[in-house]
Every structure is written in structure tokens, then in C-alpha cells.
Amino acid sequence: MQEVKNVAILGAGAMGAFFASKFFDVAECSVAAVARDERYDRLKRDGLVVNGEPYAVPVIHPDGASPPADLIIVALKHHHLSEAVHDLQNLVGDQTTIISVMNGLDSEEYIGSVYGMDKVLYAIAVGIDAVRQGNRITYTKPGKLYFGEAVNPQVSRRVRRVQAAFDRAGIPYETPPDMIRMLWWKFMINVGVNQASAVMRAPYGAFQSSPDAQALMEALMREVIALAKAAGVNLVEQDLHDWYTFLNTLSPLGKTSMLQDIEAGRKTEVEIFAGKVVELGQTFGVPTPVNDTLLRIIHVLERYSA
Numbered sequence: 001m002q003e004v005k006n007v008a009i010l011g012a013g014a015m016g017a018f019f020a021s022k023f024f025d026v027a028e029c030s031v032a033a034v035a036r037d038e039r040y041d042r043l044k045r046d047g048l049v050v051n052g053e054p055y056a057v058p059v060i061h062p063d064g065a066s067p068p069a070d071l072i073i074v075a076l077k078h079h080h081l082s083e084a085v086h087d088l089q090n091l092v093g094d095q096t097t098i099i100s101v102m103n104g105l106d107s108e109e110y111i112g113s114v115y116g117m118d119k120v121l122y123a124i125a126v127g128i129d130a131v132r133q134g135n136r137i138t139y140t141k142p143g144k145l146y147f148g149e150a151v152n153p154q155v156s157r158r159v160r161r162v163q164a165a166f167d168r169a170g171i172p173y174e175t176p177p178d179m180i181r182m183l184w185w186k187f188m189i190n191v192g193v194n195q196a197s198a199v200m201r202a203p204y205g206a207f208q209s210s211p212d213a214q215a216l217m218e219a220l221m222r223e224v225i226a227l228a229k230a231a232g233v234n235l236v237e238q239d240l241h242d243w244y245t246f247l248n249t250l251s252p253l254g255k256t257s258m259l260q261d262i263e264a265g266r267k268t269e270v271e272i273f274a275g276k277v278v279e280l281g282q283t284f285g286v287p288t289p290v291n292d293t294l295l296r297i298i299h300v301l302e303r304y305s306a
Contacts, residue, residue: 004165007031008060008069008091010084012043014130014257015101016075017137020057021050022169029168032058032066034087042135049136060091068093071165074100074111078272081107085114092119097158099123099147103190103257104272105183121159122179123147124186127246129204129254140251146182148175184224184233189243191273192221194258195294198268198301201259205252219290223277230284262298262305270298 007023009016012033023031035043043059060066069091076084081102092098098119100107112120127143145166148159152175155163159175166173176182193207196217200206206213221240228235261268274295281288 002070002095004070004097004161005029006067006069006071007165008034008072008088009057009075010034010072010088011075011077011080012039012048012057013075013077014132014137014139015125015128016073017048017050017055017132018128018130018139018142019073019075019101019171020048021053021055021137022171023165024055024057026169029165030058032060034060034062034091036062036087046135051138062087062090064090066090068096070095070097071162072096072098074098074102074107076102077267078102078104078107078269079267081110085111088115097121097162099162101125101145103186103194103269105187105276106272121147121162122150122183124182126186126189127249129250131255131260140254141249142172143246145171145173146176146179146186147173148179150179152177152179178234181234184228184231184235185239187273187276188221188224188228188235188239189246190269191224191277191291192217192240192243193247194256195220195270195273195291195298197256198258198262198270199294199297201262203252203259204247204250204254204256208248208250208252216290220274220294223281223286223288223291226286227277227280227284227288230286231280258298262301265305268298268302270295270302274298 009020020031023029033043040059048055048057092115099121101123108120108122124146129141130137130139149156202213225235258268274291277288277291
């Protein structure tokens with residue numbers, strides 16, 4: 001497989017803008033955002049500003065003629081995926097690899113159902129504290145991307161190819177032996193800190209120092225641990241405690257994506273967090289009262305907050 005030279009980003013929010021800015025600075029790579037309608041016009045007009053630096057990232061319209069991308073990074077909110085995934089049709093070729101840095105447990109399989117799982121690698125992004133206001137994105141910590149095949153007893157050829165691209169772009173990454181476990185670990189984190197921060201309007205600093213904030217976050221997470229056990233995934237109590245190592249590196253003033261959504265009056269991803277937990281709880285017969293309560297609270301916040 002040839003080295004990664006053409007990179008396409010679907011979703012120019014905080015995560016997508018971070019990856020776009022990193023690849024924009026690589027001389028031997030070309031990077032472009034994929035967008036249509038108002039998002040296309042806005043990106044063409046305003047570009048992206050990341051940590052105060054403007055980036056005139058080219059914009060690809062899905063209906064236009066474009067050469068296939070070597071690497072596609074999908075960084076959408078989950079409720080946009082079913083419609084936007086088809087915007088990649090003209091960009092997926094024989095040598096294309098797709099990575100989703102979306103939240104939740106299901107985006108890889110959904111993308112794979114459209115383009116084939118042979119095109120898709122599993123990925124999670126942990127520890128980046130990016131905040132978006134319009135086209136301006138700021139972050140103090142780049143965090144780390146964990147990615148690979150579902151299991152990685154050895155690093156596959158296509159994973160090595162993407163690793164080399166991330167090396168050139170200066171993107172921190174790791175390829176763990178079990179990516180399904182890592183997906184569940186990130187799911188546990190999002191279910192805990194994203195949702196607790198949204199209902200309490202609390203930045204990361206609250207979870208670094210407040211026993212009450214930590215107690216709510218951990219109660220949400222422990223329901224995920226119970227579900228993982230029922231699903232045969234090796235997620236344990238120590239994984240919850242390991243999260244604090246990442247949490248304590250984040251800016252105390254930083255905000256989760258769900259809190260940013262609530263403050264901006266946007267739809268949240270509660271359906272793939274608490275909604276998914278409640279659904280899995282019903283499937284496996286595992287009680288999920290804390291997530292059931294927050295699902296209701298966040299639905300109300302979505303409707304009445306602005």
C-alpha cells in the first residue's frame with residue numbers, strides 16, 4: 001500500500017479541526033474537509049482557526065469529482081452520521097482507510113456496513129480538551145489516539161501505514177492489543193464525565209476536585225462496567241480509576257463536548273450514551289437507574305436550555 005498523502009476530514013468540529021490542522025502542516029500531505037450546503041459555504045468563506053492560527057483548509061463538495069483519499073477521518077456528531085456517511089462515496093477507493101473518532105460503540109460498524117469493514121479501523125481519542133466556538137477551536141492538550149484492528153496481536157500493514165502518517169503529522173497515538181475493550185473504556189468515560197458535566201454545567205476542574213461530581217461520574221461509569229461484563233468485554237473497576245490519570249492532565253476550565261452542546265443549545269449525543277446504556281441494560285437484564293435518570297434530565301435540558 002502506498003503511503004498516506006491525501007487526507008479527507010468529514011466533520012469540522014473540534015476534533016475534525018484538530019486533525020485538519022495537524023495534516024495541513026505536513027508538506028507531503030494534502031488535507032481537505034468534506035462538506036455540503038451551508039457548512040461548505042461557511043468553511044470556504046471562514047476556514048478554521050486552531051489555537052489562534054488560521055487554516056485555509058480546502059473544502060470538497062461530495063458531489064464533485066475528487067481523487068480517492070488515502071485516509072478519511074470521520075469526526076461527526078452521531079446524529080449526523082446516517083446522512084453524512086454517503087458524502088464519502090466519491091472519496092473511497094481501493095487504497096482508502098477510514099477511521100472514526102466519533103463517540104459511542106457503533107460508528108465503525110455503521111460505516112463498515114456502507115463501505116465494507118475492510119476499509120475501517122477502530123479508534124478512540126482520549127485526553128484532548130478541544131473547545132469550539134464557531135470556526136475557532138482551542139486546545140491545550142492533544143491527548144492520544146488509540147487505533148487499530150479490532151484485535152492487534154501484530155500490527156497489520158494498513159495500521160502501520162496510518163501510524164506512519166500520524167508520525168509525520170505529530171499526532172500522538174497507540175495501537176493497543178484489544179481495541180474493542182478500548183472502545184468500551186472510552187464509552188465508559190463519555191457516559192460518566194460527558195453526562196455528569198452536562199447536568200451540573202461543570203468543567204473538568206469539578207471532576208478533578210469535587211467528591212460529589214466524582215461520585216455522580218463514577219455511578220454512571222459503574223453501570224457501563226456491569227454491562228461490559230455481561231457483554232463479555234474485559235472492563236473492570238481499575239479502568240475507572242485509570243481514567244483519573246487522563247482527567248487530571250486536562251485544563252480545569254475545559255468543557256466536555258456535551259456541556260458545550262448544552263450551552264450552545266445544540267442536540268447532544270445522549271442517545272448513544274445513556275440511551276445506549278439503558279438499551280443494553282434491557283438486553284442483558286442489568287439495572288441502569290442512574291443512566292435512566294440522566295437520560296430524562298438531558299432530554300429536558302435539550303428542549304429548554306439555550
